[in-house]
Amino acid sequence: MPKMQARGLHIGFYNERIKKRLNVLDGIDLSVAEGELVCIVGPSGCGKSTFLGAVDGLTRIDGGDVLIDGHAVTKPGPDRAMVFQHDSLFPWRTVLENVVYGIELQGSMSKADMNGRGRQLVELVGLKGFEDHFPHELSGGMRQRVNIARALAPDPELLLLDEPFAALDAQTREFMQVELLKILGRAKKTALFITHQIDEAIFLSNRVVVFSARPAKVKEIVAIDLPKERTLAIKHDKRFHELQSHIWRLIEEEAARTGLVTAS
């Protein structure tokens, strides 16, 4: 059974300004196996985040369904965790207090156990020694690590990442990509990752899902036939570039269809 399965997912929003209903997702079918890291790319505004919100249970579903281990999603649950683009760490909580937030809400662990687990995670994301710092004392990359640790703390089975590195500078982003693979490898999680960066998508994943322009459908699923061990050097590989231009062409077609760029 797939870890996550979306079947004919439809979502629409009523737009107040133009007084019309806009279809955002137009029948998404996608399944993700346990332990897989799948990236979703697509033209800007195509509904990638909406899809992730639906999987998390934050966004209302209008048609079709999302199954986690065969059970339909109706609301957020401890089996899923979201890493948002803006790290949104609570500024009044220390690093450790931020990391244990999800566990604290569940209220099922003693304070000592909770902090023990929190410390483990802080160490896992490479921030040992920063437990008692406040978010404003950390760099953007460090805050995003805390954000990831916070999502991992309640031990979710499926990690949902919504452009988590978009706000980071190019260098930090590349290092964070390597780091994320290590963290996910160690934590043994299934993950859905949304990004605008095609190279990021290829580098991280087993499969890249390309969404069409809004209303979004799955345009193509590109299998990434690169070695399992990923280092930054792979970005200079010939195959990497072929995949990159292939995916870029797919997105360009979609963008041209909606008039974002003129077709050549």
Place this chain on the structure above:
Amino acid sequence: MTASTNTQNHASVESEDLAPRSSFFARQESTILGTISVVSFLFFWEYAVHAKWVNAIFTSSPLRIIAAGTNMVKEGTIWQDMATSGLEFGLGFGLATIIGVPMGILMGWYRRLNAVFEPFVNALYATPRIALLPLIVIWFGIDLGSKVAIVFLSTVFPILVNTMVGIRTVDRDFVKVARSFGASDRQLFLTVALPSSVPFLLTGLRLGLGHALIGIVVGEMYGATSGIGYMMSIAGATFQTDRVMVGIIIIAASGMIMTQMLKMIEMRFEKWRVDSRG
């Protein structure tokens, strides 16, 4: 990556220590300049009276104020006045906090409750509460009750309104995070809305403090039997400028001390805020 972010962070931590070590005088410059200007002003004031450039009956002078203060301490009436005003302040401000904070929280959290009470709050917040004094004296007499009432009314609205705004302007991203972790309404309130409204609440208390002092002084001048404001109005009516000045100094000093205390509490609660660390 680990190494690179760590060094980045250490660099930023160290940069504070590496800032050029300035001399004692350079670091204390503003304190020294401030002290010099105040002391010179006091000397000039005293000398102007001494040289008969101005009439001490109108302007008083630092030495006369000290003498008047010493006399008032000897007579013992000053303690009675301070106790009266202090009690009025404590009861009024305390009551306003006890009622204003929970009301603000409830009105910020429940839209319906807000709709019910907002017209009253807006109307009373916009009215200078001093204008209610005649009514308050009719209801509560000229003793303790009317002063507590005016302090309460002066203070409760800034506290209530600020707390309410704090609860209402919670960052949507924080709400999304909490919801994503499955937070219930109660948990959302306790872990997100309440802590993020603390800075607003403290601002409300600080604004309330200023209003409370105005309330006490004007209230006691309007009608009272003891208190600092009462003492000042009697001294003023009998041309005892020195004693009026003593009253002004007491009010100003207590205002400054209490504002400072609130600032310290603010620092304590907002150590996570970037701008409060300087």
